[in-house]
Amino acid sequence: MAKSIQMNELTLGVCYYPEHWPEELWEDDFRRMREMNISVIRMAEFAWAMLEPEEGRFDFRFFRRVMDLAHQYGLKVILGTPTATPPAWLTHKYPEVLNANVEGVLYRHGMRRHYNYSSPKYRELCARIVRNMVEAYKEHPSVIGWQIDNELNCETNEFYSEADHIAFRAWLQERYGSLNNLNHAWGTVFWSQTYTDWEQVYLTRPMVNHSPNPHLALDEKRFISANTFSFAKIQADIIRELSPQHWVTTNGTFGHLDNHELTDELLDFFSYDSYPQFSTIFPSSDENPLGDRAWSMNLSNVRSMSPNFCIMEQQAGPGGWVDRIEMGSPRPGQIRLWSYQSVLHGTDLLVYFRWRTATFGTEIYWHGINDYHNRPNRRVREVAQVGEEFAKIGSFIAGTAYQAEVAIMQDYDNVWDGELDKWHGPLQRQSVRSWYKQLQYQHIPTDLITLGTKTKLEALLQYKVIVYPHPAIMTDETATLMTQYVEHGGKLVFGARTGYKDTYGQCYMQPFPGPVAGLCGITVEDFTLIKGTIGASELHWEGSRLPSGTKAVGFNEVLSVESPDVEVVAAYATEYYKGQPALTRRAVGQGKVWYYGAAFSEPVVDALIDEMELTSPAADWLDAPAEVEVGIRSANGSSFLFVLNYSGEQVTLTLKKSTVDLLTGAELDGTIEMPAYGVMVMKILTP
Numbered sequence: 001m002a003k004s005i006q007m008n009e010l011t012l013g014v015c016y017y018p019e020h021w022p023e024e025l026w027e028d029d030f031r032r033m034r035e036m037n038i039s040v041i042r043m044a045e046f047a048w049a050m051l052e053p054e055e056g057r058f059d060f061r062f063f064r065r066v067m068d069l070a071h072q073y074g075l076k077v078i079l080g081t082p083t084a085t086p087p088a089w090l091t092h093k094y095p096e097v098l099n100a101n102v103e104g105v106l107y108r109h110g111m112r113r114h115y116n117y118s119s120p121k122y123r124e125l126c127a128r129i130v131r132n133m134v135e136a137y138k139e140h141p142s143v144i145g146w147q148i149d150n151e152l153n154c155e156t157n158e159f160y161s162e163a164d165h166i167a168f169r170a171w172l173q174e175r176y177g178s179l180n181n182l183n184h185a186w187g188t189v190f191w192s193q194t195y196t197d198w199e200q201v202y203l204t205r206p207m208v209n210h211s212p213n214p215h216l217a218l219d220e221k222r223f224i225s226a227n228t229f230s231f232a233k234i235q236a237d238i239i240r241e242l243s244p245q246h247w248v249t250t251n252g253t254f255g256h257l258d259n260h261e262l263t264d265e266l267l268d269f270f271s272y273d274s275y276p277q278f279s280t281i282f283p284s285s286d287e288n289p290l291g292d293r294a295w296s297m298n299l300s301n302v303r304s305m306s307p308n309f310c311i312m313e314q315q316a317g318p319g320g321w322v323d324r325i326e327m328g329s330p331r332p333g334q335i336r337l338w339s340y341q342s343v344l345h346g347t348d349l350l351v352y353f354r355w356r357t358a359t360f361g362t363e364i365y366w367h368g369i370n371d372y373h374n375r376p377n378r379r380v381r382e383v384a385q386v387g388e389e390f391a392k393i394g395s396f397i398a399g400t401a402y403q404a405e406v407a408i409m410q411d412y413d414n415v416w417d418g419e420l421d422k423w424h425g426p427l428q429r430q431s432v433r434s435w436y437k438q439l440q441y442q443h444i445p446t447d448l449i450t451l452g453t454k455t456k457l458e459a460l461l462q463y464k465v466i467v468y469p470h471p472a473i474m475t476d477e478t479a480t481l482m483t484q485y486v487e488h489g490g491k492l493v494f495g496a497r498t499g500y501k502d503t504y505g506q507c508y509m510q511p512f513p514g515p516v517a518g519l520c521g522i523t524v525e526d527f528t529l530i531k532g533t534i535g536a537s538e539l540h541w542e543g544s545r546l547p548s549g550t551k552a553v554g555f556n557e558v559l560s561v562e563s564p565d566v567e568v569v570a571a572y573a574t575e576y577y578k579g580q581p582a583l584t585r586r587a588v589g590q591g592k593v594w595y596y597g598a599a600f601s602e603p604v605v606d607a608l609i610d611e612m613e614l615t616s617p618a619a620d621w622l623d624a625p626a627e628v629e630v631g632i633r634s635a636n637g638s639s640f641l642f643v644l645n646y647s648g649e650q651v652t653l654t655l656k657k658s659t660v661d662l663l664t665g666a667e668l669d670g671t672i673e674m675p676a677y678g679v680m681v682m683k684i685l686t687p
């Protein structure tokens, strides 16, 4: 069941680090926050050395003073548990708590997240600081909730300390019961990797060519996820025991962690840290990149854990570390635009990072709302504008949820297996990006969902279309669920490399696509990676809008029709498999299933959008250029249409029905000019 934050109105907050500032500044800071309609602060998540300056000596006075003052100013407080930054006394005395790189070299004090989750000593010391902290602050009237740790698995999501190897063995013993089972699951007879004693089993260590056993590598990621979960659970259990009146969350979506399970089992809702500019600072091979708008895909993933969520850190200026991460300044309007990007996708509590830029430490260039000098600047004015607007529209929008009829589906096993496996991982990244992008450009709102063992048919049936691009690992249970989805009227799309691996990542001795070959009514007769000897074949797709010469990228599977009711939609037009089926369609029950033997490129996605007769739900309301994102939040018969202009140019919208821009109160009808980085929120009627 999806777990959402419960807010009555859109609420603004800010990350505040009182330990970075002279105490004389606090009061002025809090007064100015309230003037900007900021009513929540998050703090203390890195303050272990202040809360427990020596082993076993706790001091909670400093933050209590801050909280007393915050309370006077009507500010609510989110407290972070400080376990992402163990103090120097701790790691010095107990070096076994440190994480290590794959060579076994320990990460030392001086940065953050340099600990492992496995050391019994670290777990004990974390439990103790959390217990003492919650006891100290649970009655304080300003506290509304707790953030566990900070960004679990950020900085690194690999763990190779002694304690981790030991914990991995215990996890494997539980999972496999015997070494014999483990040897089978990992196919260790290959290259004489057979284990004869549990002590011989390790997480990845330095290997020739850095090539670990692939089945071990998959289990390693599952183990890291389970271990991170059990580390977080210690804290969640303590907070729930001592402070049941407060909510519990954690922030960030980082690798090797099943955040869906974490949310379902431990949290009240998920929180995310949104820095859209990250998607613009790395070179992209895309001709038509989504840029900062690509961040909407990350937010769509967060929504699949919590339809309404908290942004625990929203970008409030250029980001930068002293030694890495270099960003230009957000242009005027972009901080506000990105704030509404988060709101559109479901945030109801939006906390900026951070109030003021730090004057010392690694993050002196990670800009907060305020500059070092503390005078009003354009970022302060922009956030104040968002504050004013939230006051106007916040009570209508809170609790409404993003609406989508299309879902792109993934699952953790395939994502993790695909990190190592070059024969399907890269296809997944290419295809998900193409689908999300083209659906965005055509204003078709899309969810990014994660299939898990607990996913029910009803949850899938809310979507007209599900694209499950390259599920290499496919169990019989998943195949049954997919079949039921189609039989009940769903439209399902698979791409190349579907269904050839089992749950250990071993290959089935069956024709591809294994467990869903029957559903799709095809098998794969021949196949090639597009590399070296083979260039991607062109596609022949009669009656589609595919530009001539469009290629089937990434991988080419030559399909063989096995069932008379299968229709060949497109064929390969070049290469030695010229004329053979590339894309098929089959009606099953009330639905349809498509199988495409390649990775999805943008033109192919566009043609498939037509083929599946997908249209924008906003089409009755407006015509908008591809530069803008269009989405709808609804609940209980109220619907709000968001239009976000990511481009640096003014754009023209044509409204087909008259309505009102809730942010300005302006009547909207006919042709509207929308400024660069502009935002509009309109109340609309939906059927």
Ligand code: GLA
Pocket: 150, 151, 273, 313, 319, 353, 363, 366
């Ligand atoms: C992350 C962390 C913050 C801060 C920002 C900027 O989101 O949670 O503590 O470090 O990045 O780097």
